[in-house]
Structures are given as structure tokens and as C-alpha cells.
Amino acid sequence: MARSKDVSPKCDATAEELTLPDVAFAEDLAKLTWALAHPARVRIVRLLLDRTSCMCGEIVDEMPLAQSTVSQHLKILKETGLVQGEIDRPRVCYCINHQALAKLKKLVADL
Amino acid sequence: MARSKDVSPKCDATAEELTLPDVAFAEDLAKLTWALAHPARVRIVRLLLDRTSCMCGEIVDEMPLAQSTVSQHLKILKETGLVQGEIDRPRVCYCINHQALAKLKKLVADL
DNA sequence: AGAGTCTATCGTACATCGACGATACATGTT
DNA sequence: AACATGTATCGTCGATGTACGATAGACTCT
Numbered sequence: 001m002a003r004s005k006d007v008s009p010k011c012d013a014t015a016e017e018l019t020l021p022d023v024a025f026a027e028d029l030a031k032l033t034w035a036l037a038h039p040a041r042v043r044i045v046r047l048l049l050d051r052t053s054c055m056c057g058e059i060v061d062e063m064p065l066a067q068s069t070v071s072q073h074l075k076i077l078k079e080t081g082l083v084q085g086e087i088d089r090p091r092v093c094y095c096i097n098h099q100a101l102a103k104l105k106k107l108v109a110d111l
Numbered sequence: 112m113a114r115s116k117d118v119s120p121k122c123d124a125t126a127e128e129l130t131l132p133d134v135a136f137a138e139d140l141a142k143l144t145w146a147l148a149h150p151a152r153v154r155i156v157r158l159l160l161d162r163t164s165c166m167c168g169e170i171v172d173e174m175p176l177a178q179s180t181v182s183q184h185l186k187i188l189k190e191t192g193l194v195q196g197e198i199d200r201p202r203v204c205y206c207i208n209h210q211a212l213a214k215l216k217k218l219v220a221d222l
Numbered sequence: 223a224g225a226g227t228c229t230a231t232c233g234t235a236c237a238t239c240g241a242c243g244a245t246a247c248a249t250g251t252t
Numbered sequence: 253a254a255c256a257t258g259t260a261t262c263g264t265c266g267a268t269g270t271a272c273g274a275t276a277g278a279c280t281c282t
Contacts, residue, residue: 026153034148038240042137042144045222056259069241071260076239089249090258101222108219111156111212149270167229180271182230187269201228201279224282231276239268246261252254 025107032104035080040065041073048083048096056092136218143215146191151176152184159194159207167203 036042040063047062048054060070074094077083081100086093147153151174158173159165171181185205188194192211197204 022154022157023150026150026157029153030148030150033144033153037141037145037148039134039137039141040240042140043133046133046137049222057257065240066242067259068243068261072240075260087248087259090247091249092259105219105222108216111160111216151270168227171229176270177272178229179231179273183270186230198229198278201277203229225280226282227278227280229277229279232274234272235270237268237270239266241266242264244262247259249257249259251256 029104029107029111031080032082032100032107035077035082036104038073040070041077044070044073044077045082045096045101048094052095054094056094059094140215140218140222142191143193143211143218146188146193147215149184151181152188155181155184155188156193156207156212159205163206165205167205170205 036045043063044059047059051058056071056074059074060067063070065073074083074085078085081097082104083094084097086095147156154174155170158170162169167182167185170185171178174181176184185194185196189196192208193215194205195208197206
């Protein structure tokens with residue numbers, strides 16, 4: 001307890017970003033770790049890290065999953081902010097959001 | 112792809128520990144991150160880190176959850192190896208498995 | 223022995239995940 | 253205009269997660 005809860009008198013806003021309360025920290029970290037809480041999503045992230053960018057179709061080719069399933073996993077990864085999709089119709093070029101990944105790494109490291 | 116898959120001719124055993132294939136890496140990381148993929152479990156882990164050890168009852172007191180629910184989360188954390196429970200009947204003293212936590216941190220950092 | 227304390231497990235109910243095929247949508251090509 | 257391509261979404265199904273109350277098990281203490 002009391003890892004920071006006592007130092008934040010709720011002054012204005014942005015306090016949360018400075019001294020993250022336990023609850024907010026937990027929700028943030030849980031959301032990001034949940035994005036990686038499936039082997040398929042971990043593999044997708046690594047794929048994107050290796051290639052720096054990747055078409056959706058290439059990801060599907062590398063995975064033993066249906067296209068719709070991969071698309072669902074990509075949607076989850078997008079919602080958590082870990083990946084971004086540049087639309088280049090009809091293709092979509094996915095890439096890692098390094099900022100979000102860094103945040104995840106920091107949150108885990110700060111455990 | 113091919114982050115290590117090509118260098119492991121399946122010589123004997125223990126090869127997995129040296130050059131983790133993508134699939135195994137993904138499953139390992141997914142399992143560990145899944146343990147943290149719920150705010151309640153993140154809070155439990157932080158609680159244990161702050162106190163170095165903790166009775167189950169104390170955890171329940173800190174959380175807005177029923178005792179049985181907390182027990183379930185603790186079971187998950189035990190199954191993934193992140194926490195250990197020393198039985199001191201009828202109480203149980205939970206503590207962090209720092210080795211498992213270090214492994215999680217390394218896997219995330221190596222992303 | 224009997225009562226009290228602490229934790230785990232059971233049973234249940236609801237929500238969500240994860241997988242798929244089918245289909246819709248947007249764009250480029252013939 | 254018709255077609256082909258690449259992706260997202262829908263609908264569905266089974267499996268699993270999350271929550272709770274109730275109950276069982278294992279000690280301690282009186």
C-alpha cells in the first residue's frame with residue numbers, strides 16, 4: 001500500500017501522470033499485459049519488431065490461424081495501442097508503436 | 112521470423128533454454144503476462160512487493176473483492192509461478208517469487 | 223471436545239475470449 | 253462496369269474468466 005497514494009492531493013489534473021495511484025497503475029499495466037496474454041499476439045508483435053512493418057497478409061501467412069482470427073488479434077493490439085495500422089488501401093501496413101511498447105517495458109520494469 | 116529457429120538443430124535437450132524458439136517464447140511470455148492481465152492481480156503483486164510477504168487475509172482487506180475471488184487470483188498467480196505460498200496453518204503467507212518475476216521482466220525487456 | 227479463525231474449493235451465473243466461415247467494404251485492374 | 257484483392261466485421265459456437273455465497277478443511281485456543 002501507499003506507494004504514492006498519499007502524495008497526490010488531487011491538485012488539478014495530470015497528477016495521475018506524475019504519481020500514478022496504485023489503481024491506475026494496475027489498470028494500465030493489466031491492459032497492456034493483457035494485450036500480450038496470448039501467444040498469437042506475442043508472435044505478431046515479434047514479427048512486426050523483426051520487420052519494422054508488415055502487411056496484414058504477411059502476418060496471416062506466418063500464423064496457423066484464419067485471416068479473420070488474425071484480424072481480431074490485430075484489433076486488440078491496436079486498441080491497446082501496441083501497434084498502429086497505416087491504411088494503404090486495400091492493404092494495411094502494421095507497425096509497432098514503440099512508445100507504447102516502451103511504456104509497457106517501463107511499467108513491468110517498475111514492478 | 113527466424114529469430115533463432117534456424118540455429119537449433121534439436122541437438123539434445125536444454126536447447127530450448129538457450130535459444131528459445133519463437134513459439135516457445137510466445138507461450139512463455141503469454142503465460143506470464145496473462146498472470147498480470149487483471150488489475151486485481153497486479154495489485155496483489157505490488158502488495159506483496161511492498162511487504163515482502165503477506166497473509167492472505169491482509170490482501171483481502173486491501174481489495175474490494177470477496178475472499179473467494181482473491182483466493183482464485185492467488186491460485187492463478189501461484190500456477191504461473193509468480194507468487195509462492197508458505198503454509199502456516201491455518202494461515203498462508205504469500206510472497207513473490209523473485210526469480211519468476213525476473214524472468215517476466217527479462218522476457219518483456221527482450222521483446 | 224467444542225468454538226473460533228483462516229484459507230481453499232465447490233457450484234453457479236454472467237460476461238468475454240478465441241476460433242472459424244461468410245460476408246461486406248474499399249480499392250486497383252482489366 | 254465488372255472483377256479481383258486485401259482487410260474488417262458479423263454471427264456463431266464452445267471454452268474460459270470473473271465474481272459471489274456457501275461450505276469444507278486445518279489449525280489454535282479455551
